[in-house]
Amino acid sequence: MDQKEIRKLLDKYYDGATSETEELFLLDYLSGHYVPDEFAFDKEWFLKRTTEIPMPSENFNKKLLSVTYSGNEKRVKKRSMAWSYGIAAGFMLLIAGYLGKDYLRVKPSYMKDTYNDPELAMAEVRRVLGEVSGNITKGTEPLSDMRTLGIAPAAIGTFTRAAHTARESLGKINDAVVTSLPDKHNNATEKQ
Amino acid sequence: MKKTLIFAALLLVSVSALSQKSPVDDVFERYSGKDGFTTVYISSKMFSILSGMDSEDKDFQNLVSRIKTIRILSENDSIIKPTGFGLELLRKLPSAGYEDLMLVKNESGEVRFMILEVKGRIAELVMVSGGKNSSLVSILGDLDLKTIASISDKTGIEELRNLEKVEKKPED
Numbered sequence: 001m002d003q004k005e006i007r008k009l010l011d012k013y014y015d016g017a018t019s020e021t022e023e024l025f026l027l028d029y030l031s032g033h034y035v036p037d038e039f040a041f042d043k044e045w046f047l048k049r050t051t052e053i054p055m056p057s058e059n060f061n062k063k064l065l066s067v068t069y070s071g072n073e074k075r076v077k078k079r080s081m082a083w084s085y086g087i088a089a090g091f092m093l094l095i096a097g098y099l100g101k102d103y104l105r106v107k108p109s110y111m112k113d114t115y116n117d118p119e120l121a122m123a124e125v126r127r128v129l130g131e132v133s134g135n136i137t138k139g140t141e142p143l144s145d146m147r148t149l150g151i152a153p154a155a156i157g158t159f160t161r162a163a164h165t166a167r168e169s170l171g172k173i174n175d176a177v178v179t180s181l182p183d184k185h186n187n188a189t190e191k192q
Numbered sequence: 193m194k195k196t197l198i199f200a201a202l203l204l205v206s207v208s209a210l211s212q213k214s215p216v217d218d219v220f221e222r223y224s225g226k227d228g229f230t231t232v233y234i235s236s237k238m239f240s241i242l243s244g245m246d247s248e249d250k251d252f253q254n255l256v257s258r259i260k261t262i263r264i265l266s267e268n269d270s271i272i273k274p275t276g277f278g279l280e281l282l283r284k285l286p287s288a289g290y291e292d293l294m295l296v297k298n299e300s301g302e303v304r305f306m307i308l309e310v311k312g313r314i315a316e317l318v319m320v321s322g323g324k325n326s327s328l329v330s331i332l333g334d335l336d337l338k339t340i341a342s343i344s345d346k347t348g349i350e351e352l353r354n355l356e357k358v359e360k361k362p363e364d
Contacts, residue, residue, distance in 0.1 A: 108217075110224035110263075114232045118241045121234055125242065128232075128262055129255075132319055132329060135303045139296040 001029075003036060010042055214308075215284035216318060216330050219277055220265055228271035232264040259333040266327035278326035282306075290318065300324075307335075 001009075006029065012018050013026060029035070030043040115121040213221070224231040243257035267274055285306050286292075293305035301323020308316040314335040321327040 108221045108224070110220055110231045110233055111235070112233065113235050113238050115234065115238070118238065118245060121238050122242050122245065124232060125234060125256065125259075125262060128264060128329060128331075132317070132331070135296050135319065135321075136294070136305065138298060138303075139294040139305070 003038060006039065010039070215281055215288050215290075216263075216316070216328070218284075219281050219328060220263055220330075223265055223275070223277060228268050230264075230266050230268060232262070234262040236260045258335065259331060261330075261332045263330040263332075264328070267325035269325060271325065274325055276326060278320045278322050278328065281328065282320055285318065290316075293317075 006026075009018065009022060009026060013023065018026070027046065030039060030046045035043050113121070115124060220231070223229045239256060239259055239261070243253060245253075247253050265277075267277075282304060288308075290306040290308050293307045295305075296303040301321060303322070304320045306318045306320070307314045308318070315332065317331045317335055319329040319331075
């Protein structure tokens, strides 16, 4: 492979378009004994690049974990905070909805005063209340009969007591009549 | 993501549950303004004006001040095919927390009274009339049996005073 082709391949390598085989070829070529001065810079760079990557220190993983762990914790905290805010916002909406439901609800078209004149409105109120009370009266009329029936047992009791007293009195009169009758009869016999 | 979706769904369900309409509101919204229906609405603002009006009848003024709104919906005689919204409403009211107060049957049909209680007070009185044409009266406010009884006092129906007696416990 001549130098022109090597240059082309190197350009391709710097463009990041070389395959693994091509890269191995370049490595082999540039690490050889004879490398033209033209590729001195490339040789230096290429050989340095291939040096081994140092292993991370023992504490590296720990440090990395501690950094990444605290980040996760913050993220979790942020997420839980977002949930709390969401729930709080939901409750706020619920309360606002409850308190403002009357305001939020669009009033139906019929909910406009039929009468603008208070005198007419008052007359209508009287008429309606009259109609309502009239119907209630019809329903409560039997209650007055029930009340009359409620008085009846007391009246019957009074009548029974009076009848009892009358009967006792009649009995006494009867006894008095009976006791007085033989005396009269005896007196009559003596006269004869 | 999944949790967010569940949370959003729960939020939507809660908000929709809070904004649910009562069956009475629903009937008014559906039928008001339609041909063959008459709607009357007296707002709380008008009631605040009415309660401030000069009147010799202080008790009636007190009663008016306790009423928030009155809504009336009735089917006109001209309606060809009655909707029977009253029956539909009566079916839905119990599940919405309304309780039966009384049922009055007369020659023209049935009149049913239902109440909605909030903390032991009557917050709404609903009167639904059946018969040929349905009608619905909804009175919102801070009502109780004495207030209802006082309606009759102020409208010349003395018999309704019996309600006051009903509320009192019999003295032994």
